[in-house]
Amino acid sequence: YEGADIICYMPVDTRLNAIRFLRLVRPVMAFFIKYEFWSNFLHILKHRNIPTYSVSSIFREDQVFFKWYGRSYANVLKCFTRFFVQNEESKRLLESIGIKDVDVVGDTRFDRVLQIKQAAKHLPICEAFRSGVAGSDSAASSEKASHPDYKVFVAGSSWPPDEEIFIRFFNEHKDWRLLIAPHVIAEEHLKLILSLLKDKKVVRYTQTTPEEAAKADVLIIDCFGLLSSMYNYGDVAYIGGGFGVGIHNTLEAAVWNMPVIFGPNNKKFQEAQGLLKSGGGFEINTYEDFEGLMSSMMNDAAFLKQAGDKAGAFVASLSGATGKVLAKVKL
Structure with a gap:
């Protein structure tokens, strides 16, 4: 991938792995795509005040985040600095649990496939x-x-x-x-x-x-x-x-x-x-x-x-x- 200096797998989402990985990488900001909600990584990024974004994310009413019993799961979403979601329904659902920093921008995959076509x-x-x-x-x-x-x-x-x-x-x-x-x-x-x-x-x-x-x-x-x-x-x-x-x-x-x-x-x-x-x-x-x-x-x-x-x-x-x-x- 052009522009990438390092490409690697993220380690399993344990607290110790997240601490070690972030200590090595020292990101100035982090992006998670679509359905990626890594609880330990996200909580530590928030604790360290590193801007963290969810891109092309999409939510549905039947997901655990929006159930009465899912409040603890929803806390992981509050670690993000901002959401860039695919549709208005996702924005509405996030606002229903108190998350206001949301923009409806669509799906970056549309840009990606046009780029892939050119290449x-x-x-x-x-x-x-x-x-x-x-x-x-x-x-x-x-x-x-x-x-x-x-x-x-x-x-x-x-x-x-x-x-x-x-x-x-x-x-x-x-x-x-x-x-x-x-x-x-x-x-x-x-x-x-x-x-x-x-x-x-x-x-x-x-x-x-x-x-x-x-x-x-x-x-x-x-x-x-x-x-x-x-x-x-x-x-x-x-x-x-x-x-x-x-x-x-x-x-x-x-x-x-x-x-x-x-x-x-x-x-x-x-x-x-x-x-x-x-x-x-x-x-x-x-x-x-x-x-x-x-x-x-x-x-x-x-x-x-x-x-x-x-x-x-x-x-x-x-x-x-x-x-x-x-x-x-x-x-």
Whole structure:
């Protein structure tokens, strides 16, 4: 990370660990992101009068801080100098327990994904997979110019319940290519994915070349670090986790102006709710939901483009939180 001198894990949140860590680091201010409420660290930072900020935090009425029996838990929130929250509801809840130093600025992740998009990696294998043509010489460039790109469905951070739905659909539909980046890349999970795919030429990212990828129907990303750049090569994104503990990062896909599909466990994710309201995100509960939605996107180019544009516009419209935080922090 540019600008960072030291990157490390924080030690377990015990009083002694917090004392030792802060004695070594000697911060002039501290920032905790979203759901990070480290009780011992926060109480010692407050005791030492070190300005401490909570950024992109978001609160719900059912959290323990706002229950009659949660007063002792709420004390940890009073260690912060200021909160920069995502929405008005969070501000209201904090004010209900006596915390007034609160600004509604939004989520800094919107700024971050726009930044990541600007720094996206060029992935020759993914490019060849999309275009159906490999190479950068003049002959290849000429062929690319005359060859329309394939439509690509990108599945990011997928789990088995997700894969059973979209792989079943694409086993029956040959026109689109399928790019899968599973959340777990253990061999056992990759073998499960391969067992679901029928009559497809499948290649794995770490074991293929642009020439082979250009001829493949399915490309499986079997390594880490490519997901945010990979979305650049897709037309529709599916974000996994919605049939389990909760969906993964939808913004990394939406920032590329593509519609985003996810499962039902998305209610606690404000960005997913925003995508749904904007018309750039779509919830599915069953295979039939997915089949109907994808059929519409495959057969209606205008609908596909409009949904993608709405997803991209949603991300752009909520950028700027970082600047609002920095404007309030006394550096």
